[in-house]
Amino acid sequence: MTRALAIEKERPSLAGTWSFTHDPWTTLVWGSLILSGGLFLFAGATLVWQSLPIWRHEGWGFLFGGEWFYRHELFGAGAMLYGSVAVAAIAVLLAVPLGVLAAVFLSEYLPRRLRWGMKVLVEALASVPSVVYGLFGVLVLREWVGGAVEPFGGWTGDTLLTAGLLLAVMALPLTVTLSDDALRGVAQEQRVAVRGLGLTRGETVLLVVLPQAWPAVVGATLLGLGRALGETIAVFLVVGRMDNQLPEKWFSLEMIFQPGQTLTSKLGGPETHLAAGDPLHWGAMMGLCLMLVAITVSCLGGARYLQGKGRGRA
């Protein structure tokens, strides 16, 4: 506590030195901050500006409208929003429980030497380029899903479910390694102390280690979610790219066994090229960009907020 206070005391004196003019270092860091912030604002403003025609044309209906036929000037992003959310939800629902449990095994049960090897392996998996996962999806996953969805009215292996499964596979290594880091961050003394009080290993993990690591695990989840929402090429290859696939009832699951479209698969497709030169169509594509940015940025913001909250409690 005293140490924290000491740091708090030092801060005002540091803050006092932020004059631009005399210190090149301060100028450099401020300049970098302003430049990166400015670039982000510029990009955001461009998206808003260029998407104006579509908001004028469709109004808020653009967000949830169920019909997208650009040749008939119908632009509704609803099915793509649904696709993105469904795909990301499937990925997170599968990857997080599995990833956290795997991390518990890595961090709490595996002997140190084996753990190191596994960790290297998992991190290698996390760095495999997404197009490789995409090809794996085309050659293996879609075949398998194609057979599995038939009882549920599916008729091809390119479905929202396939994309979700593929994203789960892709997000898994990241979830495992970040959760493992979070679990290792809990002090070893606490485990020893609690075991000394007679708790079993399982109880130690469930009652002591996991609760403390939880905020960081949730942060990792949201980072994974952000990645899942933004992933393009792998999704593009297996999602089917079929427009206007909105379920008749929200939360009915039938559509996940069908081909669909996500915000990213639409933006990765040929329409971006076709739209150039047509302000309305281009505006619609920029509108999709804006939606995607808004969603991923809120995910990251949420991750930061939760992590901060967790730290405050601990």
Added chain:
Amino acid sequence: MGFRKLGLLVSGVMLAGTVSPALVGEVLRVQGSTTVNPVVTEALEFLREERGIRYRIDTLGGSAGGIRAVGTGAAEVGMSSKAIGDEDRRRHPGFDFHETVIAVDAVALVVGPDVWGAGVRSLSREQVQVIYERPGVSWTEFGGPDRRVVFFNKEPGRGTWSVFAEWSYGDPGEAPPVSHPEVGANEEVRTKVSRTRGALSQLSASWVDGRTVFALGIVNDSGETIRPEGEALANGHYPLSRPLLLVTEGEPEGAARELIEFLLGPEGQRLVRKHGYLSLAEAGL
């Protein structure tokens, strides 16, 4: 070098309309179809590196724009995916249009081994329209297995798609608003069609291998079945095909002639195949 090229480009554009061709004669101006464009651009880039040809290429106005540019003297070479028509001749009376076919773009309707194995060999335009407009229709209606027709639509903007849409609906804009799963590159079409039961899609004919994907014949209005191969491609009877051609004023000369000769030669014809079109030999021309 970059600046010089840019300068040439800019001056070429600025002078094009106003100064006699002699001054800009060194820059070969090429304009027209986006379908032909990739092949010609790659050929020109090769000729620039190897023989120092200077060029400017754009796709303003597509095929029609290319023909018009040659007719008005705004370009030496026009790229077109359709033959010169009566309307073009009316618009440029007395103009000596010279056409050189460099490749053929033929689109096959392809199915996988299961549909082919069940004995489906051809479709008519009406049947294709039914498939396009009624997602979920069964192959039994077309003499095939009791499976849903899984129609993979080539994504919009692809030349293949416009050939298909022009044949089935007269004009891409007339195609009814129905959503299908979409496919892009030829590799993707082949993989997905061969690995999805009941699949049907459009594929550039040069990509049909008769092993993983099979081309259906087209039943024309007089009831004949025409397959996308051999004679039928060469004489234009196969309906889903079009010639890719370069248009010049009279016999091509100078750089235009070098370009055309290159494209007709073995290296040029390899480029044609690389970009997914039928070489002249394949099309029997």
